[in-house]
Amino acid sequence: MDFSLSEEQTIFRDSVARFVAEEYPFDRRQALVAEEPGYDGAHWRRFAELGWLAATLPEDYGGLGGTPVEGMLLAEQFGRGLVMSPYLATVVLGANAILHGGSEDQKRTLLPQVAEGRLKLAFAFAEPQSRYDLNDVATTARGEKSGYRIDGHKGVVFHAASADRIVVSARTAGDSRDPDGISLFLVDAKAEGLEARHYPTQDGGRASELRFDGVRVGAEDRLGEPGTEGSALPVIERVIDHAIASVCAEATGAMWAVYEQTLTYLKTREQFGRTLGSFQALQHRMVDVYMKCELAQSMVYEVTLHLDVPDAVVRGRAAASAKYEVGRNARDVGQEGVQLHGGIGMTFDLPIGHYLKRITMINSSFGDPRHQLRRYQHLSS
Amino acid sequence: MEIAYRPESEALREEIRAFCRDEVPEEFKRAVRHEGEIEGEDSRRWLRMLYEKGGWSAPGWSRELGGPGWTYEQQYVFERELALNDAPRVPLFGAGMIGPAIIEFGSRALQEQFLPAILKGEILWCQGYSEPNSGSDLASLQTSAVRDGDHYVLNGTKMWTSDGHHADWMFGLFRTDNSGKKQHGITVLLVDMRTPGIELRPILTFDGGHETNQTFFDDVRVPVGNRLGEEHLGWTVAKYILGLERFGTAEVSRSQSSLARLKRIARDQPSSGGRLVDDEDFADAITEVELELRALELTEQRFLFGPGGPDAMGAEASMLKIRGTEVQQRITELTAEALGYYSQPFVPEQLAEGYNEEPVGPTPAGYAARSYFNMRKTSIYSGSNEIQKNIIAKAVLGL
Structure with a gap:
């Protein structure tokens, strides 16, 4: 049993702490969250340069192969400084959805872009009626000749306004609370039929209501290898x-x-x-x-x-x-x-x-x- | 960071488990399962058994001293497995408290007289600290020790002499000088409990038990050679002993066993036509305390096995005592509550081996409420939780 940090982890934590202290003082933070998009794009590029976006991603996919401890250290310092950014939405939610649910091809294509700060993501999993039940998915994805048609309403999607692509949970089979029949899709933020209402949250963050009205995605936009449809819960x-x-x-x-x-x-x-x-x-x-x-x-x-x-x-x-x-x-x-x-x-x-x-x-x-x-x-x- | 135990600790764990299963007497385990403790002759027998396993009677001692020479993690695992497998506690006063103090401060003669006997479990100790007018304000103690040739002559009274009625020796704090600051002028003496002039009066606690006593000293003569450390400077020794309490102050593993018993009771107890465990409020109360206990367990592990190891732990230990006793009290309270009406009968005798009559209510009726009442002591003894908060406020928060 050992609850000490390694030397590398200590250095990592200290570098995040230094950023927060120097670049994110409280008055600057207040100014940033008061305006769109709620964070500083230059900061995001710094996160990428310093390897923070890559820290927890595997080396095979452009990451630095860190452990969950690095993610913990980063989030702790963000919490200390009340840092608001699309980190949670892009890396923790979006990239992990791809990492744990995506096909080999999807991981190789998309994760390096996240690590480099070129791709921002959001994860649309909750719905107005679902509260905290992850299996409660009423949004549907009906199979069509060359892909799927998505219809439904996703609620309080963190940082959807900044996202290039949105990972969306939708039902390809079953009733609205079935554990089976849920799939994940990559939807372009500018897709036709996707209507977004963006708003700030109480804490200075950003979220959105997303309405999908016949949004069409290709078969290759479903996360996962062929044959895994409906098993995303x-x-x-x-x-x-x-x-x-x-x-x-x-x-x-x-x-x-x-x-x-x-x-x-x-x-x-x-x-x-x-x-x-x-x-x-x-x-x-x-x-x-x-x-x-x-x-x-x-x-x-x-x-x-x-x-x-x-x-x-x-x-x-x-x-x-x-x-x-x-x-x-x-x-x-x-x-x-x-x-x-x-x-x-x-x-x-x-x-x-x-x-x-x-x-x-x-x-x-x-x-x-x-x-x-x-x-x-x-x-x- | 590593949350798993090291291989040598895992190996020891298996050994302790087998020991508890095959060698710890059934009547000892029975007492523990009923939230009780062994005492007196049983404690001697228990210490002897542990000694013969290879110095387990003194888990913190090095091999040179006759102890098992365990790592801190192994000591932690030892205490933990005893608790989880219904074995009694290792009596602390000897090898855990006064033994190390004798090693640190004692003369060669005291070391030779006491250390082997402590290791073998031949001596049961009690502590002479509190007095009727010196509770939380311990340093104000007034039981006097006046030098008379080769002896100190003791007069006064000590309160809360736990296990005094079983003890052979007391280590106590006595006033040898009243002229300076109250922490100055305190001297530690080792007192043979058979010395003429010592009188013990039982103090019964409101749960009905006899664990503790008031001790009266009337011209009790103690050889000067029984002094531990310098005259007047006993406060240093007392603080040293206090600082030894690193393992087990939170009683996490004991509480885990009590919690498991509580869950079994909640599964067995009928309620509203079903089982008590199906009552959402009661189930929530159990889960809440379970999660508080897990947070406490990890906090203890973090303090013990963080940077610098157990030696780096300071006043944070006070937190383990506060939270540990709060959790203990909550579990015993819920256990009594779980029994409903059957928390009311006062029938401790039905826990005894060979009890032949029909028990009143389920077996835990014999101990549940009593244990709840008894556990109210824990937030008061060893420095009340309010005193522990004062310590944290001063030493950790700098207030």
Whole structure:
């Protein structure tokens, strides 16, 4: 058992931390998220140059062959700095969908483009009625002579406005909640019949409602080797577990930032002639915040170190337990950060409330804590 | 990063499992399964058994000292497997606490007198720290030790002398000087419990058990040679002993066993025409504590096996105590709750071997509520959880 980082991993983490500190100070962040597309294209090119987009992708497909630990380190630092970018949508969701669901040919063609920063992706898997159930897919893909015709409504698709191509889940067979009969398709963002309504999210991110009205794709645009039609649910689950690992790490980075900023505030702000941090009632609440950060950090390791295990149940249990524990603790830490700051914690100009917003949006992505509790029970029974 | 155990730890795990299965006496396992502990003569027998396995009675000791010479990870696995396989705890006071302090601070004579006996489990110890007016504020203690020739003469009283009624020796903190700062003027003495002038009064806890005592000292004469470390500087020794508690403060594996028992009870208990485990609220409560326990387990492992290993762990250990006891308390509370009406009968005797009458309710009725009541102590003893938070606030947060 060893929970230390290797030297390379430490250097990697420090280089991300340096970027966040130097290139992404809070006022710059606020300016970026206030305008379209919600991030700096120059930053995205830097991510590519520094090898961050390639970090977790296999070497065979233009990646650097890193482990999930590199993805964790990157997301933690993004969380600390509230970095908003299409990283989650493109690399964690989109590229993993191709990596785990695509044919050899699709992987060889598309993944190097992601690694080089030339291809942005989005993953359209949720629908207005599906809530967090990944098998609840009403969007249909009907086979036609030379391909498929896609009809349906995909909801809250992260960073679809920036995407060149969108990975879409659609039903090629079965009823709307059947685990079987779901397939994944690569759809051009500018495809005819695809109508998008783009909007910002509470945390300064970007998402879209996508309506597919007779969107036509070729047979070669279905992800996977020939003969795999209708068997994409395990792929989707795997991709979402990757996303869970990523947002858990991001939330934990945000939690540590809340912890540090709140601690600094308690040590400097004076009332009744003494620092707030000298009041035992506040000290104990701050210790609770600290402990919740440590517990969340542990669960980030839990999901990260189980991401590549072959047994999907073991992986799923790790992901569910992490998303539950991180989510619950992150909510508490986010709320306490605001409360312990007092009135100033409510202001738009201070980062503290923006951490709570990001944490809250993370909680309602990929299954909220209650959903994950049920999922854990289901996978354990 | 590596979440798996090393091969030598895996090998040890198998050995401990076999030991628990084949050699640990059934009556010991029975006590543990009923959320109880062994004591007195059973503890001596248990320590003797462990010693004969190759120094397992002193899991942290090197081979030179007669211990097993285990790595930290192996020590961790040892404690863990004992807990998961219903074996009793290894009594801590001897090899875990006072033994290392004697190695660090003791004279040659004390080392020769005590170390082999501790290793062989021939001595049961108790701790003389708290006093009626010195609880959380331990350094304010006033039981006095006045030098008289080759002896110290002790007068005063100690509270919460756990296992004192079974102990042969006490290691205690005594006031030798009151003139300076309260941490100064404290001296550690090793006291033979058979010395004239020592009187023990049982303190019964509200669950009905007798684990602890009040100890009275009336002109008790202790040879100067039984002093551990410098006169007046015993606070240093006390802090050293405190810092030894690295493994098992969170009681994770014990809680995992208790949780498994709780789940079995919830599966067996009828509720609303079905089973209690099918009640969503109750099932959620169980899952919540299960996941909290997993987060705690990993946190403990992270602290122990992170950069620098266990020696690098500082005041973070306080967190393990806080969360560990909270989880323990939650599990025992849910266990009592799971039994419904049958948490009410007070029939501890039905747990005894050879109990011939028809048990009242399911077997756990004999221990569930009692264990819940008893576990309320855990957030109070060894430095209350509030004191642990003070420690974290100061040492980790810098407040």
